[in-house]
Structure formats: structure tokens, C-alpha cells
Amino acid sequence: MRATIWALERLGASGRFLSKRIPANYDQRMERPQQLQAHRRLISITLWTVIPSGLIGLCLLALSHTIHAAVSGTSHRLPSTPAGFSLSIPTPRGSLAEPSTPLSSLTASPAPMRTPTFELSVIMPPTPTPYPFFQEPLPPADGQTRALQVPILMYHYISDPPSGADRLRLDLSVRPSMFEAHLQYLRQAGYETVSLSDLIFHLTQGHPLPPRPIVLTFDDGYRDAYEEAFPRLRRYGFRGTFFVLTGRADEGDPRYLSWEQIRQMSEAGMDIQLHGREHVPLSGRDEAFLFYHIIGGKQSIEAHTGRPVRFFAYPASDYDQHLIQFLAGYRFWGAVTTIYGADERLENRFLWPRIRIRGTDDVGTLMWKLSFLK
Ligand SMILES: [Zn+2]
Numbered sequence: 054m055r056a057t058i059w060a061l062e063r064l065g066a067s068g069r070f071l072s073k074r075i076p077a078n079y080d081q082r083m084e085r086p087q088q089l090q091a092h093r094r095l096i097s098i099t100l101w102t103v104i105p106s107g108l109i110g111l112c113l114l115a116l117s118h119t120i121h122a123a124v125s126g127t128s129h130r131l132p133s134t135p136a137g138f139s140l141s142i143p144t145p146r147g148s149l150a151e152p153s154t155p156l157s158s159l160t161a162s163p164a165p166m167r168t169p170t171f172e173l174s175v176i177m178p179p180t181p182t183p184y185p186f187f188q189e190p191l192p193p194a195d196g197q198t199r200a201l202q203v204p205i206l207m208y209h210y211i212s213d214p215p216s217g218a219d220r221l222r223l224d225l226s227v228r229p230s231m232f233e234a235h236l237q238y239l240r241q242a243g244y245e246t247v248s249l250s251d252l253i254f255h256l257t258q259g260h261p262l263p264p265r266p267i268v269l270t271f272d273d274g275y276r277d278a279y280e281e282a283f284p285r286l287r288r289y290g291f292r293g294t295f296f297v298l299t300g301r302a303d304e305g306d307p308r309y310l311s312w313e314q315i316r317q318m319s320e321a322g323m324d325i326q327l328h329g330r331e332h333v334p335l336s337g338r339d340e341a342f343l344f345y346h347i348i349g350g351k352q353s354i355e356a357h358t359g360r361p362v363r364f365f366a367y368p369a370s371d372y373d374q375h376l377i378q379f380l381a382g383y384r385f386w387g388a389v390t391t392i393y394g395a396d397e398r399l400e401n402r403f404l405w406p407r408i409r410i411r412g413t414d415d416v417g418t419l420m421w422k423l424s425f426l427k
Contacts, residue, residue, distance in 0.1 A: 187361035
């Protein structure tokens with residue numbers, strides 16, 4: 054209060070310029086000196102309260118005009134302004150006062166536009182999309198111990214070997230006519246094809262199998278699996294199990310099955326399983342190498358067929374304990390080798406033997422090979 058009085062007095066002193074406008078005989082005509090002093094102070098106080106009020110009013114008027122210009126200007130720009138570029142919209146500046154309060158707090162529209170959505174969509178890395186694959190646990194065992202001796206035949210090429218083929222190629226190639234003779238014999242002998250999963254369901258839970266079950270496997274996924282084996286299997290009502298190389302299909306190698314052919318075969322009831330991404334030995338490999346070749350291949354098949362890959366055929370029958378643990382860890386149900394025989398149990402399910410069918414095997418040889426089994 055004392056400070057206010059002091060200020061008013063000072064103002065009154067500085068307001069003496071008014072005395073110049075007062076007539077010289079003012080004191081004589083009108084007032085005593087004390088009254089004149091009080092009058093001067095009153096005038097000073099009046100002037101110094103009215104002038105600031107006027108200035109404040111002008112500021113408020115200017116502020117109101119500024120806000121109005123900002124809002125109308127922004128709303129006009131919005132339709133043609135890309136999202137996120139709102140930050141570049143200049144804030145209109147008043148000539149008298151810059152609004153100390155952000156416009157967004159006064160109006161609703163500018164606030165959302167200040168979110169830098171455009172910058173986020175460009176700078177932020179894409180969210181990794183998980184690429185799942187089937188990891189089915191083995192069907193729960195019912196406690197009974199079972200063993201099977203179901204023949205798992207192993208074919209490779211079903212085609213006439215090219216001229217000049219080496220011994221290996223000749224040994225791997227069963228002529229289509231001979232393959233048809235094999236199927237004819239198997240049907241006449243009462244064999245019915247089952248899948249490797251059927252064997253697991255029998256071993257774990259006792260699911261019934263046909264009286265003479267057999268598994269027909271085809272390694273490497275050569276193109277003739279689609280052109281020669283597939284139509285004959287369908288004609289005889291048989292189901293084949295094909296261990297494919299996904300890298301060949303990825304690259305569109307014409308010597309191997311394409312993804313379209315694999316998909317058609319799967320939809321027709323053929324069982325598509327994994328031989329690897331490429332035909333490379335897999336023993337002594339580290340985790341990353343195995344993941345690339347095995348899980349990568351498994352994901353590819355499952356993505357193209359929509360059906361789980363549960364079994365693996367070791368390329369060149371090359372395996373070690375680490376590889377078996379890797380397969381078991383990713384919940385493969387089993388794996389097949391080129392060891393000769395027929396012996397399926399849960400304990401050796403990652404080392405199931407097979408019966409190799411050679412290019413020279415006619416129906417008599419096939420009968421002879423099967424005769425050793427129950
Ligand atoms: Zn192979």
C-alpha cells in the first residue's frame with residue numbers, strides 16, 4: 054500500500070506538465086495550493102489508470118484478431134495439406150502481441166495436427182511380422198509299448214535315365230513303367246499306403262493301421278515326382294510321402310518340383326515333408342546353419358501347403374546327435390535314414406530305416422525285399 058502511494062505521488066510529480074495548461078491566475082481565481090495539489094494528483098491517477106486500461110484493451114483486441122486469423126487460416130489449409138505437414142503451417146504473428154498461450158490450448162483443431170505422424174511413419178522401422186511354424190508336440194502316449202515293421206520304401210527318380218547317365222543316376226532311377234508295375238503288385242498284394250504320422254499315432258495311441266500298411270517315400274523332389282509318380286499314385290489310390298528341397302522350388306529350378314506342383318500334390322492328399330533347403334550334409338553344423346536349412350525349409354513348405362511338416366529325411370543320410378536334438382527341440386516327430394530295414398518305435402523315431410528301391414529292382418526284387426518283413 055505504501056509503495057502504491059509512493060508510486061502515485063511520483064506519478065503526480067511527473068504529471069506537472071499539466072500545470073503548463075493551467076492558467077497563470079488559476080491559484081488566485083479557483084483554489085488554494087493544497088486543493089490544487091490534490092486536484093493534480095487526482096488527474097494524474099485518472100490518466101495513469103485509463104491509459105493502461107486502454108492499452109490492455111487494444112492488446113486483447115489484437116489477440117482476438119490474431120486467434121481468429123490463425124483458426125480460419127489453418128482450417129482452410131487442412132484439406133490440401135498432407136498429414137504431418139501441419140508443423141510447417143506458420144503461426145500468424147500479430148503486430149502488437151505474440152500470444153503467449155499456444156493456440157492449441159484455445160482451439161481444438163490445431164492440437165491433433167501437431168502430432169508428427171508423418172515423421173513417425175517414415176523414421177520408425179517396420180514392426181517385424183512373426184512368421185510362425187508348426188511345433189506340435191508328439192501325441193501323448195497311452196503308456197503301451199508298441200513296435201512296427203512297416204516297410205518304408207525309398208524312391209528317388211521315377212523317370213528314364215538320360216543317355217550317358219552315370220552309375221549313381223542309373224541306380225536312383227526307376228523307370229515309370231517299372232514303377233507302375235510296383236504299384237500294381239502292391240495293390241494286388243493288399244498293401245495300403247499310410248503316412249509317417251499314421252505310424253506315430255499308432256505307436257503313441259494305438260490308432261489302427263490297415264492290415265498291410267506301407268509307406269512310399271520319394272527323396273529330393275525331382276520334377277518327375279509330379280509328372281510320373283503323382284498321377285500313377287492317384288490312379289492306384291495310393292498316397293506318397295515326398296521329401297522336397299525347398300531351395301530348388303524357391304529358385305524355380307526346372308529339374309525339381311515347383312511350389313505350384315507341390316501345392317497341387319498336397320491338396321490331392323500327398324504328404325509333403327522336408328529333405329532340407331539344399332542337399333547339403335548337416336552333421337557338425339551350428340545352430341544357425343541348421344535353423345536356416347531346416348526351419349527355413351519347414352516354414353516354406355507349411356506356408357505353401359498350409360500343412361505341418363513333421364518329418365525330416367537326412368540329406369545323404371548324414372546326421373549326428375546334435376542334429377537329432379535340434380529336430381527334437383523343434384518338435385519334429387521323427388526322421389528317416391537310408392539305413393536298410395523296417396523298424397519303427399518311438400525310441401528310434403529319429404532314425405527310422407527304409408528299404409531302398411534301386412533302378413534295377415523289378416517286381417520280383419520288390420517282392421523279395423518285402424518278404425523279409427512280417
Ligand atoms: Zn537326397
